Amino acid sequence: KNEVEQSPQNLTAQEGEFITINCSYSVGISALHWLQQHPGGGIVSLFMLSSGKKKHGRLIATINIQEKHSSLHITASHPRDSAVYICVSGNTPLVFGKGTRLSVIA
Amino acid sequence: NAGVTQTPKFQVLKTGQSMTLQCAQDMNHEYMSWYRQDPGMGLRLIHYSVGAGITDQGEVPNGYNVSRSTTEDFPLRLLSAAPSQTSVYFCASSLAGNTEAFFGQGTRLTVV
Numbered sequence: 001k002n003e004v005e006q007s008p009q010n011l012t013a014q015e016g017e018f019i020t021i022n023c024s025y026s027v028g029i030s031a032l033h034w035l036q037q038h039p040g041g042g043i044v045s046l047f048m049l050s051s052g053k054k055k056h057g058r059l060i061a062t063i064n065i066q067e068k069h070s071s072l073h074i075t076a077s078h079p080r081d082s083a084v085y086i087c088v089s090g091n092t093p094l095v096f097g098k099g100t101r102l103s104v105i106a
Numbered sequence: 107n108a109g110v111t112q113t114p115k116f117q118v119l120k121t122g123q124s125m126t127l128q129c130a131q132d133m134n135h136e137y138m139s140w141y142r143q144d145p146g147m148g149l150r151l152i153h154y155s156v157g158a159g160i161t162d163q164g165e166v167p168n169g170y171n172v173s174r175s176t177t178e179d180f181p182l183r184l185l186s187a188a189p190s191q192t193s194v195y196f197c198a199s200s201l202a203g204n205t206e207a208f209f210g211q212g213t214r215l216t217v218v
Contacts (some may be wrong), residue, residue, distance in 0.1 A: 017210040042210070043209040045209070093151050093164060
């Protein structure tokens with residue numbers, strides 16, 4: 001059974017800080033998703049990646065398939081980045097991490 | 107192209123009532139699934155389908171039924187609602203295999 005672990009569970013940062021959220025999984029997969037969920041809101045897909053690195057604006061996601069590990073980085077964090085970030089194993093059926101709750105303080 | 111349409115957004119039920127959460131996608135995705143999200147638990151898989159006419163149980167299937175008569179629709183039925191089913195429900199779809207997943211807006215269900 002694939003298990004997806006995220007760390008940290010909660011994270012508070014000052015505006016402008018560089019943020020890293022980590023994700024590890026137990027079963028080899030060929031792709032991994034990063035999702036964003038704002039309070040009371042729906043779920044938005046940020047990245048799907050199967051190797052290397054992807055960048056979208058201030059967000060960067062990396063994955064190491066051999067080490068079964070992925071990271072999500074946010075550069076120059078802003079209060080609007082406050083949300084829950086969820087790592088998801090890309091194999092169907094999807095397996096979700098419990099999420100990292102990020103609060104960015106101005 | 108509307109993506110994944112999930113209704114209703116909010117619902118309050120009395121214990122023992124039945125209801126159906128609707129999920130529809132217009133992307134011709136084979137794979138559709140239902141999840142519930144509870145505090146501290148993350149999203150847990152209820153039921154999933156890999157194509158029309160095919161459904162299977164996930165991690166927490168008890169108290170829920172599904173059917174997949176068409177590629178587009180994957181409704182989730184609560185036959186006799188219980189307070190333990192108070193949760194936020196999400197529907198998702200994707201092409202089979204490791205492709206991008208799309209999510210509905212979520213349904214906040216309260217059973218009193």
